[in-house]
Amino acid sequence: DQQVKQNSPSLSVQEGRISILNCDYTNSMFDYFLWYKKYPAEGPTFLISISSIKDKNEDGRFTVFLNKSAKHLSLHIVPSQPGDSAVYFCAASKQNYGGSQGNLIFGKGTKLSVKP
Amino acid sequence: NAGVMQNPRHLVRRRGQEARLRCSPMKGHSHVYWYRQLPEEGLKFMVYLQKENIIDESGMPKERFSAEFPKEGPSILRIQQVVRGDSAAYFCASSPSGIGGYTFGSGTRLTVV
Numbered sequence A: 001d002q003q004v005k006q007n008s009p010s011l012s013v014q015e016g017r018i019s020i021l022n023c024d025y026t027n028s029m030f031d032y033f034l035w036y037k038k039y040p041a042e043g044p045t046f047l048i049s050i051s052s053i054k055d056k057n058e059d060g061r062f063t064v065f066l067n068k069s070a071k072h073l074s075l076h077i078v079p080s081q082p083g084d085s086a087v088y089f090c091a092a093s094k095q096n097y098g099g100s101q102g103n104l105i106f107g108k109g110t111k112l113s114v115k116p
Numbered sequence B: 001n002a003g004v005m006q007n008p009r010h011l012v013r014r015r016g017q018e019a020r021l022r023c024s025p026m027k028g029h030s031h032v033y034w035y036r037q038l039p040e041e042g043l044k045f046m047v048y049l050q051k052e053n054i055i056d057e058s059g060m061p062k063e064r065f066s067a068e069f070p071k072e073g074p075s076i077l078r079i080q081q082v083v084r085g086d087s088a089a090y091f092c093a094s095s096p097s098g099i100g101g102y103t104f105g106s107g108t109r110l111t112v113v
Helices: none
Strands: A010-014 A019-025 A032-038 A045-051 A056-059 A062-067 A072-077 A086-093 A110-115 B005-007 B010-013 B019-024 B031-037 B043-050 B053-056 B065-068 B075-079 B088-095 B108-112
Touching (some): A010 A019, A019 A032, A032 A062, A072 A086, B005 B088, B010 B019, B019 B108, B031 B075, B043 B065
Parallel strands (some): A010 A110
Antiparallel strands (some): A056 A062, B005 B019, B019 B075, B031 B088, B043 B053, B065 B075, B088 B108
């Protein structure tokens, strides 16, 4: 039973336009959400995170939106660049271990292709 | 400041052999996590360790798999009597406090033939 779902396996966007990657979760106990980017043959790289007490977090070209009532979050990349082409993973966790995230539950990823 | 170092990058084992995967966390990081990624899947949590302690091993298969993070030296993920289904990418991550995003290593790709 997948607790974190990324329903779009792939997304293609023109350079300069907005990329919107979506993620849904089922466990209402999740209170911390992260996005990772992964290139082939490399480990995931942390991009941006959001706590459940917020509904938006912005870092440069990357913005994450959280809709708790819908159990949905999205990552916006504006403007998209060819170097953004990678697989993007959504991840969620519960505050365990006295405040630490402990383990993360990952979605299956969305492959973003940004065309020049 | 080196990142999370995993070795080997690629490991080929015959069925029934043992696989040892090593992970050196970033300097100053005392929290280590192991994840496994099967083809076309997301990363699946295996185990969370701090120095000399296993904090959470809820994602570890009950048999053949073990992990340690000794006081000195790297964290080791050990798989005994490997089977073809163990073929996957194994990623290690570390963090200084267990809070915030992890830093992942580049992974070890295990192939069982």
